[in-house]
Amino acid sequence: MSKKLSVVLVSGGMDSCVTAAMVAQESEMAFLHVNYGQRTEARELEAFHAIADHYHVANRQIFELNFLKLIGGSSLTDTNIPVARADLHNKEIPSSYVPFRNTHILSMAVSWAEVLRAGEIFIGAVEEDSSGYPDCRAAYFQAFNNLIEVGTKPDTKIKIRTPLIGMKKKEIVLKGMELRAPLDLTWSCYKEDSSACGVCDSCALRLKGFREAGVKDPIPYKESFF
Amino acid sequence: MSKKLSVVLVSGGMDSCVTAAMVAQESEMAFLHVNYGQRTEARELEAFHAIADHYHVANRQIFELNFLKLIGGSSLTDTNIPVARADLHNKEIPSSYVPFRNTHILSMAVSWAEVLRAGEIFIGAVEEDSSGYPDCRAAYFQAFNNLIEVGTKPDTKIKIRTPLIGMKKKEIVLKGMELRAPLDLTWSCYKEDSSACGVCDSCALRLKGFREAGVKDPIPYKESFF
Numbered sequence: 001m002s003k004k005l006s007v008v009l010v011s012g013g014m015d016s017c018v019t020a021a022m023v024a025q026e027s028e029m030a031f032l033h034v035n036y037g038q039r040t041e042a043r044e045l046e047a048f049h050a051i052a053d054h055y056h057v058a059n060r061q062i063f064e065l066n067f068l069k070l071i072g073g074s075s076l077t078d079t080n081i082p083v084a085r086a087d088l089h090n091k092e093i094p095s096s097y098v099p100f101r102n103t104h105i106l107s108m109a110v111s112w113a114e115v116l117r118a119g120e121i122f123i124g125a126v127e128e129d130s131s132g133y134p135d136c137r138a139a140y141f142q143a144f145n146n147l148i149e150v151g152t153k154p155d156t157k158i159k160i161r162t163p164l165i166g167m168k169k170k171e172i173v174l175k176g177m178e179l180r181a182p183l184d185l186t187w188s189c190y191k192e193d194s195s196a197c198g199v200c201d202s203c204a205l206r207l208k209g210f211r212e213a214g215v216k217d218p219i220p221y222k223e224s225f226f
Numbered sequence: 227m228s229k230k231l232s233v234v235l236v237s238g239g240m241d242s243c244v245t246a247a248m249v250a251q252e253s254e255m256a257f258l259h260v261n262y263g264q265r266t267e268a269r270e271l272e273a274f275h276a277i278a279d280h281y282h283v284a285n286r287q288i289f290e291l292n293f294l295k296l297i298g299g300s301s302l303t304d305t306n307i308p309v310a311r312a313d314l315h316n317k318e319i320p321s322s323y324v325p326f327r328n329t330h331i332l333s334m335a336v337s338w339a340e341v342l343r344a345g346e347i348f349i350g351a352v353e354e355d356s357s358g359y360p361d362c363r364a365a366y367f368q369a370f371n372n373l374i375e376v377g378t379k380p381d382t383k384i385k386i387r388t389p390l391i392g393m394k395k396k397e398i399v400l401k402g403m404e405l406r407a408p409l410d411l412t413w414s415c416y417k418e419d420s421s422a423c424g425v426c427d428s429c430a431l432r433l434k435g436f437r438e439a440g441v442k443d444p445i446p447y448k449e450s451f452f
């Protein structure tokens with residue numbers, strides 16, 4: 001019997017890379033990347049292709065979502081709003097929050113999965129060690145699965161899967177090492193595209209994970225949050 | 227006190243025009259139109275601007291959603307799939323169904339509303355006299371409102387409103403007449419852009435509404451389903 005087909009959302013960051021490493025063990029993969037006008041768009045796309053090459057994934061889609069840049073409201077898409085230095089104790093939603101971003105990305109994945117007849121969509125969202133984005137919580141993905149159930153054809157059975165949702169960043173690094181995920185090919189920084197800035201939210205969370213795991217992060221940094 | 231601001235999704239068809247006519251009575255309006263690579267894209271956009279001019283709506287956004295055409299799977303976006311002649315007794319989901327389309331459109335409206343700080347988003351979806359699309363049912367919009375609640379910032383309160391959801395096409399025509407909605411400016415046909423085809427699902431449902439209301443449809447048709 002041929003392996004089932006799953007869609008994997010691959011931003012190019014560490015979390016999506018480890019997610020792909022997990023899915024690779026049990027499923028054929030189709031990789032989806034979304035350009036939404038974020039600052040590091042080109043660097044993320046490069047990481048996406050490198051990870052796809054690593055896993056020999058031929059079925060790749062890159063969708064454009066230009067309007068998020070048009071409406072702004074986030075430091076990731078509006079260059080007039082500076083990318084803030086991370087504050088890992090702040091419980092407020094940071095300025096990098098892109099309005100309803102994951103809904104757009106997941107919806108694209110669902111439309112594509114419906115045409116491909118793929119049954120599962122994987123996204124490397126993390127609730128615990130995260131920036132506190134509302135659309136990265138387990139409750140959000142549950143609501144999205146409910147929406148898919150009522151919003152697609154009756155014979156369409158698509159589920160969003162979030163294997164990392166309850167993991168700490170440290171555990172994600174260790175899982176990546178265990179599965180030999182190519183973490184050297186990934187890119188997480190919100191701001192820079194040659195050496196990672198080391199101090200934005202995304203860098204700080206990543207560095208915290210490597211530090212707690214006792215592993216050296218293989219990508220270059222300009223400075224370090226710690 | 228200044229009037230509240232609402233986002234209205236305006237495709238350019240009869241239902242969205244009547245919805246706008248209803249919202250105009252109680253709210254400032256911002257109009258959103260989405261090009262998703264549908265056959266009659268240019269004609270719908272013309273109708274959108276004509277309706278916006280009629281209601282003096284300055285705040286207009288036209289978002290592009292190109293990837294739906296890229297993945298295909300619908301007669302509206304894939305010119306290799308013919309637009310079927312309407313069958314109003316068929317209970318199957320027709321070939322014009324665009325995978326998860328309304329989720330993309332509503333998500334765009336939510337992102338925009340979140341930046342605009344608009345509280346309500348209006349869409350002229352109809353459940354009863356419809357083609358049976360899963361994403362035009364009241365249960366779908368309820369699931370979407372739930373998703374907004376968990377997927378946006380805690381202080382964001384946005385609701386999707388569907389004032390036509392339980393109406394028959396006949397009642398929509400009569401409501402339009404009562405509110406002097408500019409139905410002559412609207413475009414509903416899935417296929418043609420000078421004279422409406424009169425026989426696609428959308429034309430057939432529209433013509434049925436006018437016929438049952440005892441009113442002449444002001445737009446030109448090539449032929450009539452009835």
